[in-house]
Amino acid sequence: xxxxxxxxxxxxxxxxxxxxxxxxxxxxxxxxxxxxxxxxxxxxxxxxxxxxxxxxxxxxxxxxxxxxxxxxxxxxxxxxxxxxxxxxxxxxxxxxxxxxxxxxxxxxxxxxxxxxxxxxxxxxxxxxxxxxxxxxxxxxxxxxxxxxxxxxxxxxxxxxxxxxxxxxxxxxxxxxxxxxxxxxxxxxxxxxxxxxxxxxxxxxxxxxxxxxxxxxxxxxxxxxxxxxxxxxxxxxxxxxxxxxxxxxxxxxxxxxxxxxxxxxxxxxxxxxxxxxxxxxxxxxxxxxxxxxxxxxxxxxxxxxxx
Numbered sequence: 001x002x003x004x005x006x007x008x009x010x011x012x013x014x015x016x017x018x019x020x021x022x023x024x025x026x027x028x029x030x031x032x033x034x035x036x037x038x039x040x041x042x043x044x045x046x047x048x049x050x051x052x053x054x055x056x057x058x059x060x061x062x063x064x065x066x067x068x069x070x071x072x073x074x075x076x077x078x079x080x081x082x083x084x085x086x087x088x089x090x091x092x093x094x095x096x097x098x099x100x101x102x103x104x105x106x107x108x109x110x111x112x113x114x115x116x117x118x119x120x121x122x123x124x125x126x127x128x129x130x131x132x133x134x135x136x137x138x139x140x141x142x143x144x145x146x147x148x149x150x151x152x153x154x155x156x157x158x159x160x161x162x163x164x165x166x167x168x169x170x171x172x173x174x175x176x177x178x179x180x181x182x183x184x185x186x187x188x189x190x191x192x193x194x195x196x197x198x199x200x201x202x203x204x205x206x207x208x209x210x211x212x213x214x215x216x217x218x219x220x221x222x223x224x225x226x227x228x229x230x231x232x233x234x235x236x237x238x239x240x241x242x243x244x245x246x247x248x249x250x251x252x253x254x255x256x257x258x259x260x261x262x263x264x265x266x267x268x269x270x271x272x273x274x275x276x277x278x279x280x281x282x283x284x285x286x287x288x289x290x291x292x293x294x295x296x297x298x299x300x301x302x303x304x305x306x
Contacts, residue, residue, distance in 0.1 A: 024147065118163055118210075177202045200245050
C-alpha cells in the first residue's frame with residue numbers, strides 16, 4: 001500500500017482528489033494483481049452476507065449453543081417499533097442491527113469478520129441501517145467497505161485488531177473507528193474529516209478490556225457491538241459538524257498499542273478477569289462446564305439395548 005498512516009492516506013486523497021475508498025481499491029488491486037472489478041465483486045458478496053446476517057438476526061433463531069444469549073435484537077426491535085426509544089430511530093436501528101449480526105455469530109451463523117468475529121455487528125449495523133435511511137444503493141455501501149478496510153488496515157498494522165493482543169479496544173474499538181470514518185465518507189465528508197472521526201471514536205474506546213464470560217464471544221461482546229454502532233454514528237456526526245480530534249488519529253492508534261501492551265493478560269481474552277470473574281460470570285462458567293461434562297458423559301454411555 002502507498003500509505004502506512006491515516007494522515008498519509010488523507011494526503012493521498014487530497015493530492016489526487018480521490019476518496020479513501022478509491023485509493024484503497026486501487027492500491028489493493030496493485031498489491032494483489034487482481035482487477036479492480038473482481039475485487040469490487042468480492043466485496044459486494046461480503047456486503048450481501050452482512051445484509052443477510054441482519055435479516056437472520058431479526059427473524060431467525062439466534063439462541064446460542066451455550067444458551068447464554070439470543071433474541072435481544074428482536075426485543076430491541078419490538079421496543080423501537082413502539083416509538084419509545086431515547087436514542088431516536090436511526091441510532092436505535094443501527095444498534096438493533098448490530099445486535100442482530102452479533103447474535104447470528106454467537107449462534108454459529110454466517111457473518112463477515114469486520115475486522116473480527118467479536119466485532120462483526122458494528123459495521124453491518126451502521127451500514128445497513130444507513131442504507132435504509134438514506135435509500136443508498138448497494139454500490140455506495142460497498143465503496144464504504146473499502147473505506148472501512150483502509151482504516152482497519154492502518155489500525156491493524158500500527159496497533160492491533162486482536163482482543164488477545166490488545167483487549168476489546170482492539171476489536172470493538174477498531175470496528176467503531178472503521179464504521180465512523182466510513183460513515184463520514186458515505187455522507188460526503190472529506191478524507192480528513194473521516195480521519196478525525198476515527199480519532200474521536202477510538203479515544204472513547206481506549207482501555208476497553210476483553211473479558212468474555214466462559215471464554216465465549218457472547219457476554220459482553222454482543223452488547224458492546226450494539227452500543228458500538230451508536231458510538232460510531234456519534235463520532236461521524238461530530239466530525240461532519242467540524243469537530244476535530246485534537247490528538248491526531250494516528251497518535252490515538254499509537255496509544256491503543258501502548259495501552260493494549262500494558263493491559264494485564266487476564267484482561268485480554270483469557271476470561272480470567274473483568275466481567276468473566278464476577279460472581280455471576282464465574283457461576284455461568286461453572287454451569288456451562290457442568291453441562292458440557294454431562295453431555296460428554298451421555299454421549300459416551302453405551303446403548304443399554306445393545
